[in-house]
Amino acid sequence: MTSRPQPAGRNYQVALVALGVVYLAAIFAGFLAPYDPSTQSRDLAFVPPTGLHWVDMSGTIHLRPFVYEDGRSYPLRFFVRGAPYRVGRFFQSDRHLFGVDEPAMLLLLGSDGFGRDQLSRLLYGALISLFAGPLGAALSVALGLVLGGLAGFFGGWVDTVVMRAAELFLAVPWFYLLFAVRMALPLRIEPQEAFLMILTIVAVVGWARPARLIRGMVLSGRTRDYVVAARALGASDLHVLRRHVLPQASGIALTQAALLAPQYILAEATLSFFGLGVGEPVPSWGNMLAVLQRYDVLSSYWWMFLPGGALLAVFLLYYLLADALHERVAALPG
């Protein structure tokens, strides 16, 4: 068996780096965002993106861009003090990358119906939306690895049981199930907790597809020469599984995870769109898009579509990554 020459890996690198930047931006949302995502400015509802100017009305060019407010110009400042925030559990600060002095407001991506800064919400919302993806995918694929691996390796009744269960899970209309689950949850849990619980359910229900794929891989791997040889040499089932079969499946698993992650990001967006995700005032890309269900917003405020653009960009990066991963896996021997 000859191995194909490995692809240059550039796609892979680009995707990884780009995704890394995006995730870093989400983690440091507090620093990058000029405002707290829930601060309402009720006089500035549905304001289109603020223009940054370099040339003032008298024709002078300024090096530092500025915004106009009430006829005065407010220059853009860096490392300003603003609303306090935390990164993770330990790092706390109130310095933001950029901002303008009060009473001007820098609304680079416009504001929503309550006058909240869309850029800040996009950055904070990225935390929820972007981490929902890999978390859910990891859970699904882990479950799929275990169950699919067992089914493929042992065959027989184990296989039958697992595969029929998989079909059942594929057939369940999980979306409607989630409404029921939400109703059954107590009202008082933190919105993030409720959301995580729901996402876990989605991920658990979604083990079926990866499981089937893994099972296929394992089935084909089981009959390979080196596996047969290992068995002949007295290797236990667990040993064979661990050392020979699963490592092969892991390539597929990784690709699956890269494909599933955007699907779960979309699942979170869909849930939030229908009111099942994080509650107000916590932003997520899904609940930011939910407002587009209103005809007046859909037809009048174009900047409210931007979270959709962000989702699109992230999906493209993930697919690029999955593609690149797939090529690497395909290039592996066996």
Added chain:
Amino acid sequence: MTRRLAALTLALSVVFAAGTDVASQQAAATEWLVSRADVGRPGGQLVVIERAEPRTLNPVVAVDAPSKEILARTTADLIHVDRETQQPQPALARSWTVSPDGRRFTLSLRHGVRFSDGQPFDADDVVFSFTVYLDEKVGSPQRDLLIVGDKPITVRKIDQYTVQVDLAEPYAIGERLFDSVAMLPRHLLETPYTEGRLARMWAVGTAADAFAGLGPFRLREYVPGQRLTLERNPFYWKTDRAGTHLPYLDRLVFVFVPSEDAQALRFQAGDADVTTRLSAANFEVLMRDRGRRNYDLLDAGPGLDYTFLFFNQNTVAPNDAPQVARRRGWFRQLAFRQAVSLAIDRDAIVRLVYRGRATPLWGHVPPGNKLWVNRSLPRPSRSPDRARERLRSAGFSWNAAGALVDKDGQAVDFTIVTNTGNTERIQIATIVQDDLKQVGIRVGVVTLELRTLLQRLLTTHDYDACVLALGASDGDPSTEMNVWLSSGGTHLWNPEQASPATPWEAEIDTLMRRQLTERDVQARKRLYDRVQELVAENLPVISLVSPSVLAGTTKGLGNLRPTIFDHHALWNVDELFWRGRPAGGTR
């Protein structure tokens, strides 16, 4: 030959004369109701947007709003409250007298009226109709409205065109009792009634010729999922001042569009001529486009709906968790509710949620209800400082982080529930959440499907606070008895009390019962004013806002007089006509 011819001619002319004599007797016998509206011209169709499909076309069992809206166009009542003047007017009853003690109504029916299938209408139909509505086995939702002093009304036929109605005790609303109680055709429904299958009659699949009604229109066809078409009732008993038989329109078509945004879209696209449930936001969108697309937008002013926030004040059950008891303790303190009311920015709600097309409220009767609103209630402006003062007086304080804590040092936080699918209520909850953050209270917002929500509110009482809205169909206090009586099933914050939990609820009970039998309008108003005062003082509900009624119609609809009462545009559908377009219709 000549003699025979003469005899034949004579015979024929006698017959002819007798015939015309009989015919003119019949025509003279019909006592038309003459409309005072502008004289219009017949023809054309009107397409109306309806939010959901009707569940039945049987007036006896209809409960859902779409069924009732369609049935209101195909049926008629004895006495009808004019939606514009709010006064009862003769309908199928051409006149009536009331006994001095207010317990007996004698109605004189209009002569010569016929159902939409041509059969005559008389007192037998009236007696039959009331028998059906009052029969417990039939289970009509109308029955509750016809029980006065805990006893059903009795209806007796005096002669072919006179009926007598007796009440157990005087009823404040008097003859308004008869509004919207549809008169049924005995000739079609008596047999099914005696056979016990009346409730199943006239379901949505029934053929059009099996119906008969006294309204301006009759069913022509129903295509489920698409449209329901009504056609002109040729036997309708009204004419205009020029003697033309009403209604003017040939056809009335209902199209079904479930979501409010889709309704606005379809109206804008020209698929319909009338839409009456526009949200303020969509109203603005449509305003921008109206020149180009030939429609009129109408703001009928503050309506009868009122949105409010209320807290769970049910008694704590012995097996409830201590946090539940603690929260309930906060909610039951008047100072806490007052503080919440002072902290809420009602103007922001009017501005952001309703684009200015709403009125802020401090009492539960909105200004659109002109006959009953108490205009002397105080209207404290928003003041987070005064809110904090109230909280301090109730033993609350603030910790180092700025969060509100109660006497025992527990942080004050609660959840507001509201129903999914109503973006305005969710926005209101978000605004309240932010307002309460300013006084240190952490509030979560959770949305639930309506039926689940109602179950939590009315059955399991498992909630903290809720944003909800109520809307009376005619503004009369008697329609909200179940909300204000402490024993009422929709006494939202603490329903179905065995005995009033607080002195002010006991007072409201007394006042509501008295106003039900008080026939003097001024005295009744005073009683209900006091109820409004008590509600505004004790804040079982924190009234927030009352939206305006917004509608849109294609240009050129004559006699259109939108009101805040149902049906906002079609209450006088028999008088609507198209100007300038003989066979008008959608744009």
